[in-house]
Amino acid sequence: MGEAPAFFAHDLKEGFLNGFGLKSKGCETATVICNKTYLVDGGCDGLLLSFQVQIFDHFKGTPIKPVVLGTIPNSCKGHSAIALNEDCILFIKGGSPLDDAFWFLEVDTPYVQEQRKSLGCEVVAWSKGVRGTVEKPIVVSGPSGVGKGTLISMLMKEFPSLFGFSVSHTTRSPRNMEKDGLHYHFTERSVMEKDIKEGKFLEFASVHGNLYGTSVEAVEVVADAGKRCILDIDVQGARSVRASSLDAIFIFICPPSMAELEKRLRARGTETEEQILKRLRNAEAEIKEGESSGIFDHFLFNDNLEECYLSLKKLLGIDGSVNTCTESISEDLDLPPIVHSVSRIDNKIIISYRTSDLNNESQKMIVLDLSSIKGGAPGRTRGLEAYAIDSVTNGSTMINQIS
């Protein structure tokens, strides 16, 4: 049956003695998982809460400020928290729109364990809950000049509401028509290296002499727009994403021949002779690795562009026969208000609250079904289902039945 909810932030306006030697102004949630208590926020002055995280290790007896990865939720006036599966805490932001109401703080998931090892300190990672059935991200790789960008542009042009491009960071200079923030985030090497050290990148690689990388934020922005994310990255990057917790499909685009690849690179006219030769040398190794590494789920030959594009659409189920990404999310639910309580039954989270008008006081509930969730940090937790249970007038019978 259900688990005890954590403190409710809104109930603690006067502050409380949290027993951890931490100065509390109130407004925290304190969630215990194994031998640790996760205190979230505490920065409340009766105004907005800013979702800062502190960990209290029961054995060590000292508070720890962890490295916090992922986008931190925006402030709100009250939240509740409930532990899930000993590795994650679900936060419900009161009074926030439904597309910003549900957040997961991963505290011991495989991704967090890996980051903890590589950064050598305590790590937690935020991941926003996204409702509905957005499909897995798509990783597209292949040698330079094979036509990845061309195929992705065609897809985005034909299906602007289904797909979103993950805008990478790079240290290479912009080409004539390239716009910062649209084609790439053009950046200084030192800045990018610092961000990499701070865990802001899902993957990165040195490609043709420059640094390229996908920030966690680049993937999150697309998921937040309710779109399926497309990553155009090299084989090293694809290998890193394969090893990460981003559950994606991996497509490798092959050229019809090396001669044709060279022709396309030269015809594009964006690289110097020296760079073209370097890209062609790297292409041979990339193709070998792409074909033999076991990273890729699908291989497409880009000989005739239209035929290759049709094959890509078929593969993605958008060639006219099936449309996998169109399920709309009903927005007819009330927002969870600031004052609410939360409990859990198996994979269902029950958020209950009271509403009243002139004649009636009623108990309402939103049920959050976690049974189909996918993904998680880095990125977003997709596949949340939320629905309302009708109100019960003048009493709390419904709540008692459930909890």
Ligand SMILES: Nc1ncnc2c1ncn2[C@@H]1O[C@H](COP(=O)(O)OP(=O)(O)OP(=O)(O)O)[C@@H](O)[C@H]1O
């Ligand atoms: N099937 C095709 N037949 C002929 N030309 C093509 C075909 N596909 C793409 N091209 C052309 O080849 C050139 C390289 O394509 P594109 O820039 O899309 O490659 P890319 O794989 O994204 O390269 P990079 O990895 O360097 O960004 C472009 O000028 C494009 O118009």
Ligand SMILES: Nc1nc2c(ncn2[C@@H]2O[C@H](COP(=O)(O)O)[C@@H](O)[C@H]2O)c(=O)[nH]1
């Ligand atoms: N590992 C990553 N590789 C990336 C990323 N963004 C782009 N790329 C790859 O770099 C080459 C060259 O791109 P270009 O725009 O300079 O021609 C190409 O193979 C891209 O797929 C990234 O974020 N990570």
